[in-house]
Amino acid sequence: KKGFSVAVHSRTKDKAAALLAEGAGWADSPAELARETDFLCVAVDDGAAVRAVLLDRDGAIETLPPHAITIDFSTIAPRDARSIGAAFAERSRAFIDAPVSGGDVGAREARLTIMAGGSPEGFETARPVFDAVGRSAVRFGPTGAG
Numbered sequence: 583k584k585g586f587s588v589a590v591h592s593r594t595k596d597k598a599a600a601l602l603a604e605g606a607g608w609a610d611s612p613a614e615l616a617r618e619t620d621f622l623c624v625a626v627d628d629g630a631a632v633r634a635v636l637l638d639r640d641g642a643i644e645t646l647p648p649h650a651i652t653i654d655f656s657t658i659a660p661r662d663a664r665s666i667g668a669a670f671a672e673r674s675r676a677f678i679d680a681p682v683s684g685g686d687v688g689a690r691e692a693r694l695t696i697m698a699g700g701s702p703e704g705f706e707t708a709r710p711v712f713d714a715v716g717r718s719a720v721r722f723g724p725t726g727a728g
Contacts, residue, residue: 584692584714591615616642616650621711625655629662637669646675651708655696655715657681660726663699667725676704679728682716693717699727 589607591614592598602608609615612635616622622642624635632654636642646652652670654663654677663679670677678700688694694716698705705721712719722728 586621586711586714589615589619611640612636612642613640613645617645617647619647619650621708622646622650622652623655623711624652627656629656629658629666632656632658632662632666636666643670643673643675646673648674651676651678651704653678653680653708653711655680655682660699663728664726667700676701676707677725678704678708679725680708680712680719681728684716689715696720697722697728699723699725701725 588601589609590598590601591609591612595608598606598608624632626632626635634641636652642652652675658679667677667679678698680696680698682694682696684694692715696712696716696719698719698721700721702721709719
């Protein structure tokens with residue numbers, strides 16, 4: 583709806599049915615999803631799930647292009663965000679922890695409040711994504727500050 587080309591992956595494809603019906607593409611794994619992306623957005627339950635999607639075997643980091651920015655919209659512990667961010671930094675990849683406030687309704691209506699941690703450059707590059715899903719995005723500091 584905001585002009586982005588979108589592809590999705592979920593452990594349960596049925597949960598992505600509405601997005602697929604609106605024209606989103608499907609990827610069979612996080613690694614496949616990451617292969618040709620500019621922005622990789624993650625929203626899962628906890629730090630272990632973020633780690634699995636991004637860093638485990640067939641995780642997104644394996645195929646993520648050097649220019650891509652990964653945005654984690656999940657609410658995870660700061661130590662998890664810093665640890666995942668460090669793994670991205672080791673591979674010269676950008677990672678922003680960006681937990682949100684606003685719930686399901688805020689997400690559907692693009693009214694989320696985004697509290698980000700990461701580099702100033704990565705945050706500014708990701709601003710079009712933040713503007714597409716939220717009404718307010720603020721960078722609070724380095725990775726883990728989100």
